[in-house]
Amino acid sequence: MNFVRKICTIRSQTPSTNFSRKFRISTKNFESSQATQPQVQDDKFDFEDLKVLERQERRKPQIKPFIKDVFISVFNKELLAYPEILNKEESECLAARVSALEKVFYDKSKTKEERKMALNKTKMYAAPVSLTNNGLAMNHTESLQYLEVIANDVSLGQEISDHWVGLEAVRKGLEAEQYQQIIDDLTSGDRPLKLCIKEKISERITQADFRTYAELDNQGIWRVTGEKVANSDSINGYLLVLCCLEGDRMKAFLIHPDASGVEHNGVFVNFKQAPATPLSEISEEELARTLAISRLHAATLCRTALTRAVQSCVSYIRPRVFSGKPLSELCTIRSIIGDAFMDIYASESTDYFTTGLLDGYECPDAEMEVAMCRNFMVDHGISNMLKLLAIPSLEQEEECKQLLDDIRHLAARGENLGSINMFIALNGVQHAGQNMASEIKQMRNPLYHPLFIFKKVMQNRHQEKDDPKLNLFLAEHLHPSLRPPSEQLEYCVLRMRYACETLLGRHGADVASAFNELNRLAIAGTEILAMTAVLARASRSYCIGLRNAELEMKLAACFVETSKDKVRRLIKEIDDGEYLNLDHFRVQFGRKMLDANERLTEKPIAKSFW
Amino acid sequence: MAARILKTFLRARPSIITIKRFESNEKNVTLYDPFVNKPQKDKKTYLEAIKIFETRDTRRRGHVEFIYAALARMKEFGVHKDLEAYKALVDVLPKGRFIPTNIFQAEFMHYPKQQQCAVDLLEQMEDNGVMPDSEMEQMLLNIFGRRGIPLRKFWRMMYWMPKFKNLSPWLLPEKLPEDTLELAKMAIQRITSVDPEVKLDVWQTEEIEASLDKTWVVSAQSEVQKVLLAEQPSDIALVVKGPFSVYMKDQVVTYFTLIGKTRPEPKDDKDIDDVSDLQKPLGIPGFIGSTKIPSVKCSVHEQDDGTIVAVCATGTSSRDSLLSWIRLLEKYGNPLLSEIPVIFTLSAPSSDIAVQETQPAKQEETTKVNT
Numbered sequence A: 001m002n003f004v005r006k007i008c009t010i011r012s013q014t015p016s017t018n019f020s021r022k023f024r025i026s027t028k029n030f031e032s033s034q035a036t037q038p039q040v041q042d043d044k045f046d047f048e049d050l051k052v053l054e055r056q057e058r059r060k061p062q063i064k065p066f067i068k069d070v071f072i073s074v075f076n077k078e079l080l081a082y083p084e085i086l087n088k089e090e091s092e093c094l095a096a097r098v099s100a101l102e103k104v105f106y107d108k109s110k111t112k113e114e115r116k117m118a119l120n121k122t123k124m125y126a127a128p129v130s131l132t133n134n135g136l137a138m139n140h141t142e143s144l145q146y147l148e149v150i151a152n153d154v155s156l157g158q159e160i161s162d163h164w165v166g167l168e169a170v171r172k173g174l175e176a177e178q179y180q181q182i183i184d185d186l187t188s189g190d191r192p193l194k195l196c197i198k199e200k201i202s203e204r205i206t207q208a209d210f211r212t213y214a215e216l217d218n219q220g221i222w223r224v225t226g227e228k229v230a231n232s233d234s235i236n237g238y239l240l241v242l243c244c245l246e247g248d249r250m251k252a253f254l255i256h257p258d259a260s261g262v263e264h265n266g267v268f269v270n271f272k273q274a275p276a277t278p279l280s281e282i283s284e285e286e287l288a289r290t291l292a293i294s295r296l297h298a299a300t301l302c303r304t305a306l307t308r309a310v311q312s313c314v315s316y317i318r319p320r321v322f323s324g325k326p327l328s329e330l331c332t333i334r335s336i337i338g339d340a341f342m343d344i345y346a347s348e349s350t351d352y353f354t355t356g357l358l359d360g361y362e363c364p365d366a367e368m369e370v371a372m373c374r375n376f377m378v379d380h381g382i383s384n385m386l387k388l389l390a391i392p393s394l395e396q397e398e399e400c401k402q403l404l405d406d407i408r409h410l411a412a413r414g415e416n417l418g419s420i421n422m423f424i425a426l427n428g429v430q431h432a433g434q435n436m437a438s439e440i441k442q443m444r445n446p447l448y449h450p451l452f453i454f455k456k457v458m459q460n461r462h463q464e465k466d467d468p469k470l471n472l473f474l475a476e477h478l479h480p481s482l483r484p485p486s487e488q489l490e491y492c493v494l495r496m497r498y499a500c501e502t503l504l505g506r507h508g509a510d511v512a513s514a515f516n517e518l519n520r521l522a523i524a525g526t527e528i529l530a531m532t533a534v535l536a537r538a539s540r541s542y543c544i545g546l547r548n549a550e551l552e553m554k555l556a557a558c559f560v561e562t563s564k565d566k567v568r569r570l571i572k573e574i575d576d577g578e579y580l581n582l583d584h585f586r587v588q589f590g591r592k593m594l595d596a597n598e599r600l601t602e603k604p605i606a607k608s609f610w
Numbered sequence B: 001m002a003a004r005i006l007k008t009f010l011r012a013r014p015s016i017i018t019i020k021r022f023e024s025n026e027k028n029v030t031l032y033d034p035f036v037n038k039p040q041k042d043k044k045t046y047l048e049a050i051k052i053f054e055t056r057d058t059r060r061r062g063h064v065e066f067i068y069a070a071l072a073r074m075k076e077f078g079v080h081k082d083l084e085a086y087k088a089l090v091d092v093l094p095k096g097r098f099i100p101t102n103i104f105q106a107e108f109m110h111y112p113k114q115q116q117c118a119v120d121l122l123e124q125m126e127d128n129g130v131m132p133d134s135e136m137e138q139m140l141l142n143i144f145g146r147r148g149i150p151l152r153k154f155w156r157m158m159y160w161m162p163k164f165k166n167l168s169p170w171l172l173p174e175k176l177p178e179d180t181l182e183l184a185k186m187a188i189q190r191i192t193s194v195d196p197e198v199k200l201d202v203w204q205t206e207e208i209e210a211s212l213d214k215t216w217v218v219s220a221q222s223e224v225q226k227v228l229l230a231e232q233p234s235d236i237a238l239v240v241k242g243p244f245s246v247y248m249k250d251q252v253v254t255y256f257t258l259i260g261k262t263r264p265e266p267k268d269d270k271d272i273d274d275v276s277d278l279q280k281p282l283g284i285p286g287f288i289g290s291t292k293i294p295s296v297k298c299s300v301h302e303q304d305d306g307t308i309v310a311v312c313a314t315g316t317s318s319r320d321s322l323l324s325w326i327r328l329l330e331k332y333g334n335p336l337l338s339e340i341p342v343i344f345t346l347s348a349p350s351s352d353i354a355v356q357e358t359q360p361a362k363q364e365e366t367t368k369v370n371t
Helices: A002-006 A015-022 A032-036 A066-070 A088-105 A112-121 A140-150 A154-173 A176-186 A284-291 A293-317 A331-360 A367-389 A397-412 A417-444 A450-459 A480-513 A515-544 A549-576 A583-595 B002-011 B014-025 B043-056 B063-072 B083-092 B103-107 B112-127 B134-144 B149-165 B180-191 B223-230 B319-331 B361-370
Strands: A194-196 A213-216 A222-229 A239-244 A250-255 A262-265 A268-278 B199-204 B216-221 B238-248 B251-260 B306-314 B342-346 B353-356
Touching: A066 A367, A066 A417, A066 A515, A088 A112, A088 A140, A112 A154, A140 A154, A140 A293, A140 A331, A154 A176, A154 A194, A154 A239, A154 A250, A154 A284, A154 A293, A154 A397, A213 A239, A222 A239, A222 A250, A239 A268, A250 A284, A284 A293, A293 A331, A293 A367, A293 A397, A331 A367, A331 A515, A331 A549, A367 A397, A367 A417, A367 A515, A417 A450, A417 A480, A417 A515, A480 A515, A480 A549, A515 A549, A515 A583, B043 B063, B043 B083, B063 B083, B063 B112, B083 B112, B083 B134, B112 B134, B112 B149, B134 B149, B180 B199, B180 B216, B180 B238, B180 B251, B180 B306, B216 B223, B216 B319, B223 B251, B223 B306, B238 B319, B251 B319, B306 B319, B319 B342
Parallel strands: A194 A239, B238 B342
Antiparallel strands: A213 A222, A222 A268, A239 A250, A250 A268, A262 A268, B199 B216, B216 B306, B238 B251, B251 B306, B342 B353
16 A cells, blocks of 8 residues: 555646745735635614514534545635634623623532522523523523533533533424423423433343334333433433434434333433333434534533642642742643643633534534544543642542542543544544545555556655645634644644545545544544644734733644644554554453453563472 | 593594494393382382482492483372472482583583483473473582583573473463363363353252263353353254363363354445445434344354354263253253254264254153153
8 A cells, every 4th residue: 555655746736826825925815815804794684574583693604514624634724713603792691691600600608509590590591592482592602601600510510511402402303382382391490401312331242232212102102111321310300312213213202300111220210111202303413413512511511620620739739838949839730730721721722613613604514523622621631630630649639539530420421532533533534535435446456547556656755754745824824923833733634634545545444443543533633623723713812912812822832733743643653554553462462351361461570480 | 641532532433432322322221120119109109219229329329220210110100290209310310420520521421321311311301391490400510510411401491391381371280180070170161261251160960850970060151152042043953062172281171062053144245445435423422333233243152163152061971961961051041942952963972963852851851762
C-alpha cells in the first residue's frame, strides 16, 4: 500500500491565487474572506402572521456537515467566525434567568427542594417547550447556559438534562393531541422525564445485546418487557424507554408514572408487561439525533464538575505555605491548574461552537460534533481531576471523594468513552468512504490501475514525509497573530484525509473491526474540532475586544500547539500500522491475561535452578 | 622432563593413542554389586549403599565401576529423578586427584575413564530431566578442575535445561500425583484451558442407580457449552468420541468428548474493496450492539468437525462409565440430554458403534444391554 503513496499529483490550483496568497496581496482575498464579514440582513416582518407569538429562529441555510468534511480534509472556513446565536433581547432575558438561578445554586446553604422550586419558578422544567405551551422555547445555546448553573447540583443537573432531552423526543414523537394532554403534567416539575436506554451487557451467548421489547396485547395496548440501567435513583416520574420491535426496528415508548409492571431494583429498572405509549411520529434517525443532545449536556456537567474541583483546589492552596513560601508559588501546582483551565476553556469553546451549528443552520448534521464535545471533556476531565485532587492529597478526603465520584459517574453515565469514539470514527469513515470509494477501490487493486497508482504516489509524497502542503489558508479567516496556530490546525486537517485513506486502503470494508485505529482517528477528529473552536473563539474575542482577550489568544495558541502534537502522533500511529505502533503486541498481552486463570509472569525473585 | 614427554609423544603412533582412549572408555561393571542385596529399594537404602562404599576403602578402589553400577540401578530404587542421589554419586569421586596440573594434561583428557564416567552421569541426569545446581558445579570443579570435560558438559546443561524447563504453557508439578483421579483432573484442566470459564466437576457414578462401573468421573463444561448443548435439536444425535490421549510428562490420561452439531460459518459475500456504503451505528446514546442473536459460529468450542459440549475422563474409561457421565451431565444442568439420542463411537470396546436412546431411568437397563 505504501507503494501507492509514493506518487503524487499536483493539485489543480490557480497559480495567480497562490502567488497573491504567498505575497499577502490582501485585495486578492476579498472573495474568500467575505464569509466572515458581517452581513446585513433585512428582516421581513409579517404582522398578520399569527406565528409571531412563537419564537422566531434565525437560521442560515443548510451547510455541509463540518467535522465529517474534516475527515476528508475539507474545511468550512465560514465557521471560523465563531457562531453568534442570541440577539440582545434574548441575551438579556437569558442573563436575568441565569442570575436568578445562580442565587440559589451557588448558595451552598440552599436545599434541594428550594433549588427545585427555583427551577420551577424560572420555568426550567418547561424550557424546551414552545411559548404557546407556557414554555421558553429554549435553544441549545441557552440550554447550556442554564445547565452550567444548575450543574452545581449534580443530581439536579442530570435530572434536568434527561428531562429536556426526553421532552424534545416526546414533542416530536407523540401526536399533537396526546402531547397537549400530558404537556402540562410533564412540565410541572413534579414528575420529570427520565431516560431508560442502556441495558446490561448480556451474560449468555444466546442473549441479544439489546433485549427490551414492546408488543401489542389483545386490547391494542403496547406492553414493554425488559430490564434497563436507570441513570437516577428514583423512578417516580415519566419514563422514556427505548425498545426493539419485530424486524429489528427501534422505537421509544413513554411510560406514565405509577404504571403497572415497573419495578426499581438498585440501579436497574424492570419492566414486566408495562403499558406504554409509543412515540410513533419520530423516526429512528430523528430519535437518535434528539437523544444525542444528552451528550452535549454531559459535557457541560463534566466541565462544571471540573470547574468545582479547580475552585476547591484553589481555596485549598491559597492559605497554605511550603518552605516559608505560599504554596501557590509552586510551578508544578500552577501548571496543573493551568492545564485544567486550558481544557475548561477548550471544552467551553467546543460546546458553544457546536450549539452554534445546531441553532444557527437549517437541518444541522452535528451528531458527531455533539459526541466529540462529550468525549473531549470526559477524557480531559478525568485526567485533570486526578491531577487536581492529588494536590490536597488525603487532607480533604470527603470532598475529594465526592468530586471524583461525580466525574466518574458523569463519565460513565449512559455510555462510555470507547463506544462514543467508535460512533465518531465510524461516522467519519463512512463519510470518507462515500467520497473516496473509487479511489480506495483502485488503491486496493493496484495492478489493475497502474496509472492511478503512479498518480497517487506522486500526490502523497508530502504526506508520506509528514509534511503536507498547507493550501487551505485558514489564517486568512482569523486574527493575523493567530497565523502559526492556524497553520498547525491546517496541518491536522490535511492529515485527516490521509489517515482515512490509509485506514480504508488497509482494511477496506472491514474497517469497522479495526477498533484501535478507529479510536485514534476519533480522538484526532475530536482534537481538531476543539482546536477549531478555540481558535475561532479566541480570534473573535480579540477582534471584538473582550476582557482578557489577550489571555485567550495565548490559551488558544498553547492549546493548539499541544493538540497538534497529539494529532500528529495519533495519525502517525495509524499510518505506522499495528506492528510499529505496538497494537498487535498489546492486544496479544491482553488476550493472554484474559485467557489465563493464573499469574502469567513469575515473580521477580523466582529462580529456575539453585 | 618436558623433553621426555615430548619424546614419548612423538614416538607414539596416533592410531594407538585413539584406540587406547576408546579402550579406556569401556564401561566395566564390577562383579560385586552392593545394590543387589538390599531388601528395601528406596532412596534411603540407595544412599546407604553409597555411604558404605565410601567408608569401606579409603582409597575407593573401583569407584568408576561402582558409579556405573549405581547409575544402572537408579530406576529400580526410584531415585532416577533425584538430584541428591546424583550428588552422592559424584561425591564418590576423589577430590583434587583428577585436576590437570599442566597444559598437556588439560589438553589430552586427564583421567579419561573418570571424566567419561562423570559425563555419563550428567547425561543420565539430563535424560531424566534433573537439573543440576551450583553445588554440583562446585563438586565437579573440585574433582576435575575448570578444564575438565564434565564441567563443560555441566555448563552446556545449565545453558539449555533452564530454557526448556518452563517452556510448556501447561505447568505441571515436579512430581506428578500418584492418584489417578488427581492426574485426570490435571489432564482435563489442561485440555479445557482453551476456555478459562470451564468448570471442573468430579462426580461418582454411584449417584446413578443403574450404573455398573462404580468409579469417578471428571467432567468439564462451561456455561457457554451448556448453552450450546441446550441449542442442540432433539432430532440430531450427540456423539461421544474417544478415547483420546493427553500426556502428562510420562503419564497418559484418556479422555472423551461429547460432540454436538456445528452452527454454520458466518457467510460473508460482500465486496471488501467497496467502501461506498459502510455501516454506521444508529447513535442513540446508550444503545450499542444489535437486537438480534448471532446464529453463526462464534465460540472456541465450535470447531469444524462439531461443537464440543463437554469433556470427561473416567476411572475405568468404560462405556458404562461414559453412560453414567451422560446421565450425570443430564442431572447437573443439562436436562435436554434426556431427549437427545447419544451415539458412542468408541474405538476401545470391540463393538464399535452403539446408539443410546436416552430415556428415563427405568429403560436404562435394557438399553445398556443393547450397547
